[in-house]
Amino acid sequence: MKRTLTSIVIIALVLGIVSSCQQEKVVQTENNDYLLMATLFHQQAAEKRALSYQAYNTAKLMLDKALKSARLTKKLAVVVDIDETVLDNSQFEAKSIIENTDYPRYWKEWCNEASARPISGSLEFLNYAKSQGVDVFYITNRKLEFKDVTIKNLVMHGFPDADEAHLLMKTDISNKEPRREIVEKTHHIVLLVGDNLGDFLHDFDDITNERRFALTDSLKNEFGSRFIMLPNPMYGGWVGELLNNNFDLTKEEKIRLFKENLISF
Template sequence: MKNLLLIFSFLVLTGSAFSQTSSKAYSVQAVNYFQTAAEVKALQIQAYNFAKVSLDFALITQPVTKPFAIIVDIDETLLDNSPYQARQILSGESYPKGWKEWVEEAIAIPIPGAVEFLNYADEKHVTIFYVSNRKIADIPATMKNLTSVGFPQVLESQMVFREKESSKEPRRKKIGENYSITLLIGDNLADFSDIFDGKSVSDRDQAVEKLKSEFGSRFIMLPNSLYGDWESALYQWNNAATEDEKSEFRLKALKK
């Protein structure tokens, strides 16, 4: 009996150690790809090169009914928070632990191409709205970070952060009342349209298909292997899923 108990506890321990190792390995690869793959840097630069072409085209072709504006997301669109993710892996903690402290440090480096592009838009007198799901309380530290790396128009009136709901649609609509929104830039599909909000993996796929002419023109998409609605959709929006359940979802999603 004692032996059986010993074997049983050994199995439980090695089982949970395995799931922790596999979830860690999963996150390490995501951070490695984001931080070291020059392909990610190339995609980011490509996105901002496209943004410039699209902006130039819009300025020439769009009728001027209202002042032009650009909507930009912040995290993984303008600022690189991957060191926060790396810290989480090394400390064994998970979001939101340590996030507030990371934001307060205001040391995130810019995403390649972002500072140059937004300064170009600024020269063209286009208004920039920083539409982020960071909290209102994070505005001062975020402004400090954005300013320190050279972003333009870092004004409190242009920081449109999350108050109640995470959907950005009401905030986009409000901006659209007074401005002509020429471009939206983000790393998450929900940065562009509420058609993507809270959708399943296959519904997201179909929505991209439906809006395919927008990508590279009005919608500028950046890569994010670290986190995003793509991952929530993979876990069927089950926020309470354990590491083991998440691992199951990931394995089940593999197409063979």
């Protein structure tokens, strides 16, 4: 009898362990691991750094060209986006993977820390532009509440024009065109630098990826010329389109949509 009871207890314990492992397995499918490779590319691939240098080296070449040919009716300006263009937020993405959380969880904490590092090449390029008498404007879709901490983060690294007058934050809309028009009232914009196509032209916002490709093809001569593109495999307008801009989907639904969009042979 005693032996039977012991056996029952052992079987129950084993079943308990198996069932808790299965529960853990269910939880594991609801994680953010789909962001792993993109975030690691950002943090661990020297290739990513090389691409950033390539972008900013090209920007310098184009700026020098513009400086030689510009008819100075207005002051010259370079317009840059902030996130993944001049400041690296991959540590926020890493936190989201490790803690299994989603934006906007931790975004406020991350911005308030003001500890984002510069994207390689950005600081040197923008200080070069400033040394040539070109003004720098930061047009970002960070919310207005993060203006002071963003300035603090930029100033800490020595970014030029990191002040109230040169930071155009998101107020009500994500569309950056009205903010570019404000800059154009006083300046001739010689270059736009960004990691999202909407950083260059509003026409890229909220259209399907098929149309984004078509528009990119039609503007191919602008890239590496007036439009300087930084790589960002972690997020962007292209991801929104894959998810039909529904960010409330469960992670399983997101992964299903991502897989549906794979092009295989």
